[in-house]
Amino acid sequence: MERIKKNFGFGCMRLPMKDNEVDTEQFSRMVDAFLEAGFNYFDTAHGYISTKSEPAIRECLTSRYPRDRYILTDKLTAPYFNQESDIRPFFQSQLEICGVDYFDFYLMHAQSADSFAKFKRCRAYETALELKAEGKIRHMGISFHDTADVLDQILTEYPQVEVVQLQLNYVDWDDPAVQSRKCWEVCRKHNKPVIVMEPCKGGSLTNLPDNAKAALDALEGGSPASYAIRFAAGQEGVFMVLSGMSDMAQMEDNIGFMKQFQPLDDREMAAVAQVCAVFRGQDLIPCTACRYCTDGCPMKISIPDLFACMNAKKTFQTWNADFYYESVHTVNNGKASACVKCGKCETACPQHLPIRELLVKVAEEFEHE
16 A cells, blocks of 8 residues: 555546536546646546446546556446356456556445345455455455444455445444444454545535534635545544545645645534534435446436435425426436335445335425326
């Protein structure tokens, strides 16, 4: 890990888009600014942005810079293999798509009790360790979405795991479903460095309700994103915090407060606690818009967008949410009422949301006559 320059990484799951394709011109400018500022860690996965992230990495990063200028992380994701013999060809295809000969980090993706059972059955961890021995992976780790007990089991069974990527932010820190703090404590117990994903909870901690934003504005300091990312980066054992930046303005803001990183002070922590209290009082759907749920939906329901409409209506009480529901997000996709309750979405959801029940509530809110 000696080549990692700073504790801030570029998460490539929410890249700038133009006409439903990655805006490679803007992404290239963002890559340039990121590297010029002294950062060098990039994170992707095959399924990100409907498989458009890896090719964009090749076009905008790996074909433009020498290999020693950047750290690249990719992942092995459960839907792309069904048996042990599938893993090496898939891994090789990822190298080729990304335009590299090795990955600095390769993570067993979205580990949970269910997915871990499949990874064990297919000897995925063993295969990754073989690839490491061959020099095609520098560090093997996991990304994780489940309870602390499951994480403890994985790290006990596979002590060779070098890093753990966790969802960690100040709202989820003590959330009983996500268990950010408890999972972090397991990592400390096993002495595993932590990579943080979703420090801004899919943008929820950057687009705050007015009363929550007021608590941070009173500090007369940085942006809402700055407090969220600095909270995560300030936890012991965290060596990398990812931000899914989708435009140059976000990049410039993030670089500004992470070049000379300072953890939150007591006054800032108190303001963050006020924001948490606001969120708990609004009963919002804690969706991070990772979109894992949409790939297998037989009715093509744009679940995260419908949840965003529901949250917006609770937060802002304006007509815009109804407009976006009817005229944008359900024009070419299924409405909430189209759900056939197959449960594929809930199996894929890292937040363990009761999506089928929530879609019933969304339909009741937006589809009344």
